[in-house]
Amino acid sequence: MTTFALSAYVLVWPVLVAVVLFVISRAFFREWAEARRNGEDLI
Amino acid sequence: MACVSGTETAQFSAVVVVGLLVFFYGGTFLISTRIGKKDENADGYMTGGNNIGFGISAASMTATWIWAASMYASATSGYTYGISGPIHYGLWGALMILFIYPFGKRIRSVAPKAHTLAEVMYARHGRSSQLMLAGSNIVGSLISLMSNFIAGGVLISLLSPFNFTQGVFAVAAGVLLYTLWSGFRASVLTDFVQVVAMLGAVAVIVPFIFFAAGFPAAFETGAENLTPQQGSFFSSEAFMGQGAPYIAAVLAYAIGNQTIAQRLFAVRQSLIKPTFVTATVGYGAMVIGVGMLGVLALYLGFEPSGGDMNNLIPEMASTYLPPVLLALFFIMIIGALSSTADSDLAALSSIMMADVYGQNVAGVKKANPRTMLLVGRVTMVVATALAVAFASLQLSILDLLVFVGALWGALVFPVLASFYWEKVTNRAFTVSVLAALAVFLPVRFSWIPVDGVFGIVVDVLSVLGVGVVLGLMVFGFFGTRAAKIVGVLAVVVSAPFAIGSLHEYATLCGSLVAYSVSTVICWAMSVRRRDGFDFALIAQRTGDFDDGPATGTVAAGANGANGDGVPHQADGTGSDDAPEPATTTH
Numbered sequence: 347m348t349t350f351a352l353s354a355y356v357l358v359w360p361v362l363v364a365v366v367l368f369v370i371s372r373a374f375f376r377e378w379a380e381a382r383r384n385g386e387d388l389i
Numbered sequence: 390m391a392c393v394s395g396t397e398t399a400q401f402s403a404v405v406v407v408g409l410l411v412f413f414y415g416g417t418f419l420i421s422t423r424i425g426k427k428d429e430n431a432d433g434y435m436t437g438g439n440n441i442g443f444g445i446s447a448a449s450m451t452a453t454w455i456w457a458a459s460m461y462a463s464a465t466s467g468y469t470y471g472i473s474g475p476i477h478y479g480l481w482g483a484l485m486i487l488f489i490y491p492f493g494k495r496i497r498s499v500a501p502k503a504h505t506l507a508e509v510m511y512a513r514h515g516r517s518s519q520l521m522l523a524g525s526n527i528v529g530s531l532i533s534l535m536s537n538f539i540a541g542g543v544l545i546s547l548l549s550p551f552n553f554t555q556g557v558f559a560v561a562a563g564v565l566l567y568t569l570w571s572g573f574r575a576s577v578l579t580d581f582v583q584v585v586a587m588l589g590a591v592a593v594i595v596p597f598i599f600f601a602a603g604f605p606a607a608f609e610t611g612a613e614n615l616t617p618q619q620g621s622f623f624s625s626e627a628f629m630g631q632g633a634p635y636i637a638a639v640l641a642y643a644i645g646n647q648t649i650a651q652r653l654f655a656v657r658q659s660l661i662k663p664t665f666v667t668a669t670v671g672y673g674a675m676v677i678g679v680g681m682l683g684v685l686a687l688y689l690g691f692e693p694s695g696g697d698m699n700n701l702i703p704e705m706a707s708t709y710l711p712p713v714l715l716a717l718f719f720i721m722i723i724g725a726l727s728s729t730a731d732s733d734l735a736a737l738s739s740i741m742m743a744d745v746y747g748q749n750v751a752g753v754k755k756a757n758p759r760t761m762l763l764v765g766r767v768t769m770v771v772a773t774a775l776a777v778a779f780a781s782l783q784l785s786i787l788d789l790l791v792f793v794g795a796l797w798g799a800l801v802f803p804v805l806a807s808f809y810w811e812k813v814t815n816r817a818f819t820v821s822v823l824a825a826l827a828v829f830l831p832v833r834f835s836w837i838p839v840d841g842v843f844g845i846v847v848d849v850l851s852v853l854g855v856g857v858v859l860g861l862m863v864f865g866f867f868g869t870r871a872a873k874i875v876g877v878l879a880v881v882v883s884a885p886f887a888i889g890s891l892h893e894y895a896t897l898c899g900s901l902v903a904y905s906v907s908t909v910i911c912w913a914m915s916v917r918r919r920d921g922f923d924f925a926l927i928a929q930r931t932g933d934f935d936d937g938p939a940t941g942t943v944a945a946g947a948n949g950a951n952g953d954g955v956p957h958q959a960d961g962t963g964s965d966d967a968p969e970p971a972t973t974t975h
Contacts, residue, residue: 353605359678366671367588374444
């Protein structure tokens with residue numbers, strides 16, 4: 347593989363991790379806000 | 390700087406490490422107090438009320454599936470097998486989360502309010518099946534708990550003035566502190582915080598080390614450090630040495646592990662698919678990402694001290710990271726091992742509460758929720774003490790995990806078939822699992838020479854096992870017909886290569902014969918049966934133990950097993966091996 351391809355291969359995983367972190371965090375805070383609005387426990 | 394086996398590594402002072410541990414465990418404890426209740430609900434303690442949302446469920450599934458050993462093993466795979474190594478560890482582990490989600494949907498549809506898989510086996514078959522599954526879960530979770538404590542002890546001893554034993558005690562006390570009172574509810578809530586710390590750390594640390602170590606230029610200067618196989622993305626060595634054995638083992642882990650089943654029963658039923666898909670991507674990206682540190686180390690010609698691969702990641706981190714990011718790395722590893730350890734504690738407590746006390750000591754009708762909670766909390770304390778004691782024995786974790794993996798391999802087909810095929814009986818379940826174990830043990834531990842006829846028998850059984858594993862993976866998504874086609878094709882294609890040589894790989898063969906023997910016997914003992922089991926009975930026979938509200942949202946008791954919203958187990962089923970009877974004729 348070329349140096350560029352190897353670099354992309356190594357660095358794509360942290361990018362994917364960041365995307366998953368965003369998705370999970372957004373869902374968590376939405377559920378938290380909804381639970382507070384409804385006066386319920388989050389869990 | 391400090392010297393570890395001849396190599397200079399950065400090290401924290403005692404004050405800094407204590408500060409980091411207090412920050413991490415104190416923080417998670419404070420978070421857990423936000424959901425703590427004076428009177429906890431027994432069902433909430435086990436499954437959080439079967440109604441948890443996507444954000445927490447996805448975070449918890451990801452955090453639980455990632456443990457410290459996954460990161461170390463992925464990096465080791467990258468260092469050993471080269472650029473494809475992390476894929477052959479992380480990708481297969483991630484795909485297993487995806488492969489079990491259709492099974493998870495089926496399990497939740499027939500047992501919407503259950504707490505453990507073993508509890509469902511009791512409702513489906515009876516006591517012997519339940520106790521076999523519960524027993525294997527207990528052994529597996531204790532081993533997992535112990536190995537996470539060991540990982541914590543090693544990390545703390547490597548990066549601080551404290552020794553291994555002090556590290557083990559610190560981690561064990563920290564995990565028990567925030568899990569003890571609220572059980573599973575505390576486990577999943579703190580999983581969110583831990584997964585944020587883990588994912589955030591990987592997103593920053595991997596690129597930082599990449600550039601700090603001189604990449605991308607080092608790909609050219611260090612290329613000579615790789616063999617042709619290590620430099621190939623399609624390395625057969627990587628597949629045979631890492632990927633293939635892992636595929637067989639992980640399917641068994643995904644099915645047999647109560648920590649995964651517990652989250653399956655906790656998440657809102659409509660959110661099972663997005664939860665599992667997100668956890669698949671999250672686990673894969675994180676574990677493969679950390680594994681890339683092993684690939685970078687290989688290009689750099691980096692030598693872990695003493696040749697111990699467990700030192701690879703900590704030494705890469707301590708060599709290239711500034712103190713602040715090294716602290717973040719420390720939190721990442723502590724978060725990974727703690728999230729799995731608290732899940733193991735929650736799983737063990739649920740098994741003791743529901744399977745041992747609830748169904749075998751008190752009986753479902755007489756089970757006292759307050760006593761159940763006491764059983765759960767005492768279980769956590771005892772399990773922690775046992776895991777700390779076992780950690781000091783320095784047993785071979787890998788051997789123990791492989792053993793448990795094979796044990797669960799013997800259970801996979803009988804368990805899954807019990808959810809889809811009405812003909813499977815308690816006797817077929819029990820005999821097939823015991824027979825599989827009886828064949829597995831001599832194969833795995835080479836008790837009988839495999840260079841003669843027995844070797845050919847092992848090869849044939851292993852080839853059948855390949856078909857079973859691939860067939861089961863396909864079955865979840867595409868049904869029986871596709872599974873049979875893939876299974877038969879796998880046998881036909883692999884037989885010419887495998888028969889005559891596969892028995893040389895004892896670990897792989899051990900797992901595969903466990904799959905094949907249990908499948909063949911379970912099928913043979915069930916196929917001629919005329920009566921069938923009515924799956925609707927499972928929902929009636931499993932349900933809440935506690936009348937009190939499990940959570941604020943759980944009024945949900947809603948889709949209660951009875952359909953009347955009354956949160957109680959509907960059917961006594963208190964007698965030995967009794968549940969089977971209700972049948973339909975086909």
